[in-house]
Amino acid sequence: MKQLITLLAGLFLAHAGFAQDVFMCRNTGLSFFSATPVEDIDATTDKGTSAMNVKTGELYFKVAVNTFKFKKQLMEEHFNENYLESDKYPYAIFKGKLVSPPDLHKDGTYEVAIDGVLSLHGVDKPYKEKATIIVKDGKPSANAKFNVKLADHKIKIPTLVIKNIAEVVEVTVKAAYNAAS
Amino acid sequence: MKHIYLLLLGCCLGLHSFAQESLEALVGKEEVKTHEPVIATYKSTRIIQGHSPETLKKRELDFRVAHHFGDLGGEFGGPKTFFGMDNSADIRIAFEYGITDRFMVGIGRTKGSGNLTQLYEGLAKYKLLQQTTDDHVPLSVSLFGNSVVSGMTSSKTISDASYFGKFSDRLSYTGQLIIARKFTPSLSLTLLPTWVHRNRVGYKDQNDVFALGGGGRLKFTKRLGLLLEYYYPFRSQESKDYFKAQGRDLYNPLAAGLELETGGHVFHITFGNSTAILENQFITETRSSWLQGQFRWGFNISRRFSL
Incomplete structure (x- = not known):
């Protein structure tokens, strides 16, 4: 009987240990910033979802485009209606992998390279970006900043407002992960 | 001992299947349905002359100019008035403001076309209800x-309908329920049960007029739509017969237009038989008919500022 209990306990531990390879973040923060001499535009959301497998280095991000909030409501409407067409393309998705992933079970700060594909506005484009992963108490959190060129994703800006919207916008991602249950 | 092996096996199988699950499926499972609002059922707070379900957002100011020209055809139209362009049937200039994301107010001055002119309007x-993308609210x-109060002498x-025995004779009101659904990104339809009350009306006219309005938009491109x-x-x-016998027939207002958005500005180019711009008059006092060439060009300009 004693042996059985030990074994079961061992199994649970093994299971728990395994589960910690996969981490989730249900409130991934995403924001973007467009700077022009005429106008600065920024929008944020904390409704992104992300998952990371620290063993394989796989990464996945998904966010509903219509959850981005702007300071000016009319901009939000135009963003959804005219530029991102969130009726047709409701999600932005990034599927990627850490290039040579470090041992993210150990606490520490890691500079990592990420290789993946961003699907935005119905257009897939490969990206190679850098990110910082901080592991504290066994829980990783990730920060990344990268540039998206609107033309790469076929997001058209009409000539009338071309001075107000930057050709390249800076995207910031913040995710604090917890073990996936 | 057998049991233990079985348990072990079961656990291993369980772990195995867990490992096979992709991150994509994991995220998909986690997704909670949020009730995101449907945006831009119409691009402006008006369909053509009447209201759309849209309100201004908090701290937004809308400067609006509406214009109806003279009859395009018929007795007063044709080349001598350049198809009505020389005349203005009605003009409205207004400022409207969003107090919250759901509540807006406005003040406007309208020339007026009907029994009363020189109209000052306050509106709210x-x-x-806001339709949501997941049809939680359909x-x-x-x-x-x-x-509306008339400032005329x-x-x-x-x-006369424009004889004011007391101040309240100058007043009229509109109450309206605007029920709308954006069926597809390009098709929005609206029903507008409406009540207009005029404190003073002419002989055989009605103080209270109920009306049912219908409107819609069909978008051709991201920035251009057809309005009806x-x-x-x-x-x-009795009232209809009386006006008919007098040769002052009443007609139902029908208008078509184009909705054009240029980022901040919304333009409407309209085409309709009613001369008046305000509900208080175009629902109750439209005396011009499409069939007699008594329809006109008009436009609405809306410029929204975020304060």
Whole structure:
């Protein structure tokens, strides 16, 4: 009987240990910033979802485009209606992998390279970006900043407002992960 | 011992299947349905002349200019008035403001076309229900009301509609329920049960007129759409017959237009038989008919500022 209990306990531990390879973040923060001499535009959301497998280095991000909030409501409407067409393309998705992933079970700060594909506005484009992963108490959190060129994703800006919207916008991602249950 | 092996096996299988699950499926499972609002059922707070379910957002100011030209055809139209362009049937200039994301107010000055002219309008609109993308709320419903006061000099003839015995004779009101649904990104339809009350009306006219309006938009491109609007006023047969006998027939307002958005500006180029711009008059006092060439060009310009 004693042996059985030990074994079961061992199994649970093994299971728990395994589960910690996969981490989730249900409130991934995403924001973007467009700077022009005429106008600065920024929008944020904390409704992104992300998952990371620290063993394989796989990464996945998904966010509903219509959850981005702007300071000016009319901009939000135009963003959804005219530029991102969130009726047709409701999600932005990034599927990627850490290039040579470090041992993210150990606490520490890691500079990592990420290789993946961003699907935005119905257009897939490969990206190679850098990110910082901080592991504290066994829980990783990730920060990344990268540039998206609107033309790469076929997001058209009409000539009338071309001075107000930057050709390249800076995207910031913040995710604090917890073990996936 | 057998049991233990079985358990071990089961656990291993369980772990195995867990490992096979992709991150994509994991995220998909986690997704909670959020009730995101349906945006831009119409691009402006008006369909053509009547209201759309849209309200201004908090701290937004809308500067609006509306214009109806003279008859395009018929007796007063044609080349001599450059198809009505030389005349203005009605003009409205207004400022409207969003107090919250669902409640807006406005003040406007309208020339007026009908019994009364020199109209000052105060209006309020509240969005009761907002359609959501997941159909948790399938419709948008807004409530609109205005009160209008005429600044014109009272007529000397006591039987005239524009004879003001007392101040309240100058007043009229509209109450309206705006029920709308954006069926597809390009198709929005709206029903508008409406009540207009005029404190003073002419002989055999009605103080209270109920009407049912219908409107819609069909978008061709991201920034261009076709608009349609029609109101059916429920008048007593007696009232209709009286005006007909007098040769002052009443018609139902029907208008078509184009909605054009250029980022901040929304332009409407409209085409309709009613001369008046305000509900208080175009629902109750439209006396011009499409069939007699008495329709006109018009435009609405809306410029929204975020304060």
